[in-house]
Each structure stands twice: as C-alpha cells, then as structure tokens.
Amino acid sequence: MKKTFLLALMAVIAATTVTAQDMDQRGERRGPDPEKRVEKQVKRLDKKLKLTDDQKLQLKEFYGEFGKAQQARMEQMRQAEKHDREALDGKIKSILTEEQKAKYAEMKEKDKEMWKQGHDGKGFGKGKGHGFGRGQGGHRGHGGFGGHGGFGGDMED
Numbered sequence: 001m002k003k004t005f006l007l008a009l010m011a012v013i014a015a016t017t018v019t020a021q022d023m024d025q026r027g028e029r030r031g032p033d034p035e036k037r038v039e040k041q042v043k044r045l046d047k048k049l050k051l052t053d054d055q056k057l058q059l060k061e062f063y064g065e066f067g068k069a070q071q072a073r074m075e076q077m078r079q080a081e082k083h084d085r086e087a088l089d090g091k092i093k094s095i096l097t098e099e100q101k102a103k104y105a106e107m108k109e110k111d112k113e114m115w116k117q118g119h120d121g122k123g124f125g126k127g128k129g130h131g132f133g134r135g136q137g138g139h140r141g142h143g144g145f146g147g148h149g150g151f152g153g154d155m156e157d
Contacts, residue, residue, distance in 0.1 A: 038063040 042059050045051060093101055
C-alpha cells in the first residue's frame with residue numbers, strides 16, 4: 001500500500017517537473033504564440049476537410065482577424081476591470097481611519113509582492129492561489145475565489 005502510494009506520488013512529481021521544464025523552455029505560460037495556434041487550427045481543419053490552398057490562406061486570415069478582435073476585447077475588459085478595482089479601492093479607503101488606511105496599504109503591498117512571486121515564471125503556485133497552485137479554499141486563481149487578497153482570500157498573516 002505504502003509502496004503504491006509512493007510510486008504514484010513520484011509519478012505526479014515527475015510529470016509536474018517535466019511540464020514545468022517544458023513550459024520554461026518554451027517561455028510559454030499561456031500556450032503557443034498566435035501564429036502557431038492558427039497553423040494548428042488550420043491543419044486540424046485541413047486534416048478533416050481536405051482544404052484547398054486558397055481555403056487555407058483564407059482561414060489563416062479569418063483566424064488572424066478573430067484573434068485581433070479577441071485581443072482588443074480582452075484589453076477593453078482589462079481596462080474596465082482596472083477602473084472598477086480603482087473605484088472599489090477608493091470607496092474602501094473612504095470609510096477607513098488613517099490607521100486603517102496605513103494597514104490597508106501594507107496589506108495591498110504584501111498582496112502585490114505575493115502576486116509577483118506567483119507570476120514571475122520561476123515556478124508554479126508561488127504565492128497563494130497563483131500560477132498552477134491552489135489558493136485558500138481550494139480554488140485556483142486570483143483574489144476573489146480563494147487566492148490571496150480580494151474578497152475570498154486571506155490577506156492577513
């Protein structure tokens with residue numbers, strides 16, 4: 001029983017290490033670059049649909065346009081989210097005493113440092129709830145749902 005558990009644990013560790021090394025070597029934390037994704041999508045369709053060269057060129061153009069539009073939407077969302085976070089931060093500060101504001105600023109700075117550790121590309125799951133790790137409460141991701149900070153995380157020591 002113990003031997004089986006140890007073998008399974010070693011397999012998980014080995015698989016995680018290989019995946020981390022592969023991602024570090026590629027320098028990719030979010031998947032292949034857009035051109036490689038488009039090539040892969042077109043190849044997949046070509047394999048199933050037997051596309052002509054003209055169709056492949058058109059599909060590459062379509063996927064390129066789609067990717068640019070999607071990237072623009074994501075940037076708009078990031079900007080709106082940043083604006084909303086700043087507005088929330090202002091509201092929070094408006095109800096705090098000077099002493100609480102100082103403590104709040106410290107908490108935010110600590111949170112920022114933890115976020116950097118989890119997103120520096122040097123490891124998985126550094127910082128609570130970032131990278132490929134799990135945050136407080138067993139959820140992946142940032143702030144609000146189990147990561148550090150936000151509404152559901154643990155901003156205190």
